């Protein structure tokens with residue numbers, strides 16, 4: 104009756120051998136191809152460094168004006184603009200300007216990357232139920248797998264640094280963009296699509312003139328979620344060498360500096376609110392003409 | 399522009415459409431006489447169209463009528479193949495639409511057809527102007543020409559000043575007119591109009607009917623026009639087809655249908671119609687006996703017009719003259735008025751044919 108109380112697991116030796124074989128295999132793969140991967144991600148690294156240099160080297164008043172201008176253009180809401188300025192001034196006053204700029208730069212690059220990769224995948228997914236059936240479970244895994252787990256292979260391949268951090272964040276944050284692009288396109292009004300067909304639109308014209316514009320508010324909601332998830336990863340990413348607001352938080356945890364942790368944590372919350380309000384207001388503005396059509 | 403082309407006729411032949419998972423499987427049963435209700439109850443498929451045969455006149459207006467759910471929208475969507483038939487063919491100017499490749503179909507839709515949709519189907523993120531130019535934009539025509547051609551139709555449907563409005567800022571009737579302007583701007587030889595005037599108030603509706611009839615005098619397009627309104631059908635239609643449960647129950651000219659309704663379904667349709675505007679003088683004239691009396695009235699005149707001319711002229715008798723001016727029959731004001739108010743008995747109408 105012993106098997107009832109003890110789960111009949113694989114025996115220890117073969118399990119050890121299995122894990123070892125996989126690890127060895129991956130390690131030799133890394134040794135053989137790691138270099139190429141680094142080469143492949145080289146442009147990304149330049150983009151990251153360029154963007155970070157821009158954010159940290161530009162005089163702070165100019166950055167402040169740029170961010171306020173973007174907030175205004177996107178939201179057309181003076182309250183959001185004032186809120187953003189005040190938050191940034193407070194952050195600067197408490198001496199977190201530099202780290203905040205690094206984090207914003209990181210989030211910016213991440214979001215751009217997620218959009219560039221995510222939207223095409225979402226479009227392909229919307230065109231075929233089969234592709235959707237394949238990609239959906241992958242996205243589920245990406246979202247539920249604890250982020251530390253996929254940090255391991257990324258670090259093994261690329262070592263510690265900005266790029267692996269960025270990749271880890273993008274993997275974690277990209278699913279909402281893909282999902283909501285797919286959903287947005289699938290929800291486009293069939294009647295409008297039919298009209299576009301009736302006038303002889305090509306596939307590209309259909310996508311450009313009808314599907315993308317009508318899906319845009321939904322896609323915007325995906326981008327908003329992606330930004331929020333990327334921000335949530337800032338602390339985790341700092342463990343593998345991403346600079347910014349995550350690093351002091353990490354230091355605060357290891358050394359039990361309560362105030363340092365709270366200040367930096369609040370700075371993350373502050374920029375999260377700026378990004379969230381601005382991108383949501385932008386999404387709302389996109390939706391303005393798509394409210395229920397009467398008649 | 400389309401004026402160089404002559405508009406093609408459209409023949410729909412043995413067309414069947416079944417909606418559901420395995421439509422092909424049930425075509426033979428439907429051909430064997432299974433009804434819409436049976437197909438739905440026993441096999442969960444919807445019979446959209448059954449054995450449709452229509453010869454739509456080139457350069458004329460073909461009206462399609464029928465109650466809600468009878469398959470009108472399904473039929474018109476086959477002409478530009480927004481719906482693929484289960485069986486049968488749709489031949490436009492010699493080409494079978496159902497056999498076109500995707501590229502040919504796109505060209506056909508761009509240059510040969512334009513459609514007005516029952517539910518308007520405007521692009522909500524585009525202004526009235528940008529909606530109206532859509533067909534030309536897809537064809538790759540320069541923006542300046544797009545705007546110029548669109549503006550003409552925006553003005554003609556009475557939306558001047560609303561060019562920069564968005565569809566959700568307009569009333570239903572205005573949105574429908576945007577759909578109308580969008581189709582007319584395309585200037586295609588075939589115009590597909592699915593209840594194109596249904597959301598319009600009576601005055602604008604009359605005006606739009608006139609627009610269509612005027613257009614037909616200048617450039618003879620082949621128009622397929624769906625309507626619920628018999629008066630509209632009679633005013634516009636060179637030919638009328640009546641659908642019921644996906645089948646054609648009768649087709650012919652307006653007068654033929656009003657005078658000889660094929661069954662009770664159609665009798666109900668035509669009961670309320672203003673007969674004076676449909677029946678023509680030659681239908682009720684009597685053979686000439688002796689010299690022609692009173693004034694001459696041309697063939698093709700409706701009873702209403704004839705009655706008005708005769709009462710204005712204060713005469714009780716008139717004679718009908720044909721296109722060459724030759725008297726062909728005599729007309730009594732009593733008969734004219736009687737035919738306008740009482741349904742012509744079946745046999746008598748037959749005799750008049």
Ligand SMILES: Nc1ncnc2c1ncn2[C@@H]1O[C@H](COP(=O)(O)OP(=O)(O)OP(=O)(O)O)[C@@H](O)[C@H]1O
Nearest residue numbers: 417444445446464465466467468469470471472473
């Ligand atoms: N995609 C579809 N799938 C299943 N059934 C359909 C589909 N499209 C239409 N039908 C069915 O076909 C029949 C005819 O519909 P259709 O829209 O052509 O009617 P209609 O004559 O245009 O009616 P209305 O006057 O209300 O516009 C209806 O019974 C409808 O339920």
Ligand SMILES: [Mg+2]
Nearest residue numbers: 470471472516
């Ligand atoms: Mg319909």
